[in-house]
Amino acid sequence: MGNTRATISAVGHYAPPDVLTNADLEKMVDTSDEWIRTRTGISERRMLVNGASSDMGARAVEAMLKNRGMTAADIDLIICSTVTPDMFFPSTACLIQEKTGAKNAWGFDLSGACSGFIFGLVTAAQFVETGKCRNAVVVGADKMSSITDYTDRNNCILFGDAAGAVLVEPSPEPGAGIIDSIVRTDGSGGKYLNLKAGGSAMPATRETVDRRLHYLYQDGRAVFKVAVIAMADISAEILERNGLTGADVDWLVPHQANLRIIDATANRMGLDRKKVMINIDRYGNTTAATIPLCLSEWWQCGKLKKGQTIVLASFGAGYTWGSTLIKWTADDAAAS
Numbered sequence: 001m002g003n004t005r006a007t008i009s010a011v012g013h014y015a016p017p018d019v020l021t022n023a024d025l026e027k028m029v030d031t032s033d034e035w036i037r038t039r040t041g042i043s044e045r046r047m048l049v050n051g052a053s054s055d056m057g058a059r060a061v062e063a064m065l066k067n068r069g070m071t072a073a074d075i076d077l078i079i080c081s082t083v084t085p086d087m088f089f090p091s092t093a094c095l096i097q098e099k100t101g102a103k104n105a106w107g108f109d110l111s112g113a114c115s116g117f118i119f120g121l122v123t124a125a126q127f128v129e130t131g132k133c134r135n136a137v138v139v140g141a142d143k144m145s146s147i148t149d150y151t152d153r154n155n156c157i158l159f160g161d162a163a164g165a166v167l168v169e170p171s172p173e174p175g176a177g178i179i180d181s182i183v184r185t186d187g188s189g190g191k192y193l194n195l196k197a198g199g200s201a202m203p204a205t206r207e208t209v210d211r212r213l214h215y216l217y218q219d220g221r222a223v224f225k226v227a228v229i230a231m232a233d234i235s236a237e238i239l240e241r242n243g244l245t246g247a248d249v250d251w252l253v254p255h256q257a258n259l260r261i262i263d264a265t266a267n268r269m270g271l272d273r274k275k276v277m278i279n280i281d282r283y284g285n286t287t288a289a290t291i292p293l294c295l296s297e298w299w300q301c302g303k304l305k306k307g308q309t310i311v312l313a314s315f316g317a318g319y320t321w322g323s324t325l326i327k328w329t330a331d332d333a334a335a336s
C-alpha cells in the first residue's frame, strides 16, 4: 500500500415520502406515542410502498453523483450494505449498477446489519488505498418494512425504510479523510437478533410463514444491554488510540437504534448533544442507511463542513459493531 488515504468525497440519500407515525401504530398494536418516544426517541418513520431496496439505493447514488458532479460511468465499485436485499441473488449491488447505468462498475452486497455501512466503508477504503479502485460507492439501503412484523409491538415501532450513499475516493490531503476504523463481530449475539427462515438453515415453508419466522426477531432488552456498552466503548477507544478527546470532535454520527444508546455513547465521549447527529425521531432505525442518511442530511443543510472531525459509530445484528474517525474533506454544500 502506498501513501494514499481514502476519503468520503460526496454523500446522497433517499427517504420514501410515505410516513408511518406513532399515532398510526397505536391503531395497529397495543402501544402509545408516549411509550415509543420515551423508550426509543422515535416519532415517525418512512415506508417504501412500492419498490425495493435497490430502488432506494439507486436514488441515493444518483443524488450523491449529482452532488459530486460525476456520472455513473465514473463509478468503478459498488458495495451495497443491506439485510433486505431485493432477493438472495443477484446482489442488490448488481441491481443498483443496472438502475444507475454504472457500466464500468463491479460490486457486491455486504451483510453487516446495522454496522453494514461502516463495514462497507472500511472495505471500500482498502480498494481505494491500494489503488485498485478510484471511485468506490458504499450504499446502505434497507427496506425494513419488508421484514417487520406489524403485529409485534416490541419491534414494529422501531424500523423504517431509507437509503444513503457515499463516494470513496483518494483524499486530496494526506492528513485528512478516513483516518482510522475499529470493526468487531461477536457471533454469540446472533440468537438475540436475527431472521430465522428463508435461508439454507431453515428454507421457507408454509409452516415457517405461519410461525412468522420470515420476520425480524429481536430480544430488545438483551441487545440493548450489549449495544449501550459496546457502541460507547468503541467510540471512546477510537478517540483514545488517536490521542483525541471529545473536545476534538465536531460530530458524532451514531447508528440510530435508540436515543438512549445514542446518549450513552455521547456521554462516554464527553460530547454535548449539540454535537450529535440525531434524526431517529423522523426515520426510526433504517439499519444500514442510518449513518449515510445523517451524513447526507447534515451536509445538505450546511452543518457538516470541510475540515471537521467526525466519529461514526454503530452496533447491530451479529453482533457487529464499529467506529470510524474521519477528517471531513468534501466541499461544503453551498460551495459545491
Ligand code: UT7
Binding pocket: 030, 031, 032, 035, 036, 039, 040, 114, 153, 154, 155, 157, 219, 220, 221, 222, 223, 224, 227, 256, 257, 258, 261, 285, 315, 316, 317
Ligand atoms: O439496531 C440494531 C440493534 N438494536 C438495538 O440496539 C435495539 C436495542 N433495544 C432497544 O432499543 C430497546 O430494548 C427496545 C426499544 C426494543 C425496548 O425498550 P426496553 O426499555 O428495553 O423495553 P422492554 O423490552 O424491557 O419492555 C418494557 C415493557 C414490557 O412490559 P413488561 O414486561 O415490563 O410488562 C414490554 O412488554 O414495555 C413493554 N413494551 C411495550 N409497551 C408499549 C414493549 N414494546 C412496547 C410497545 N408499546 N411498543
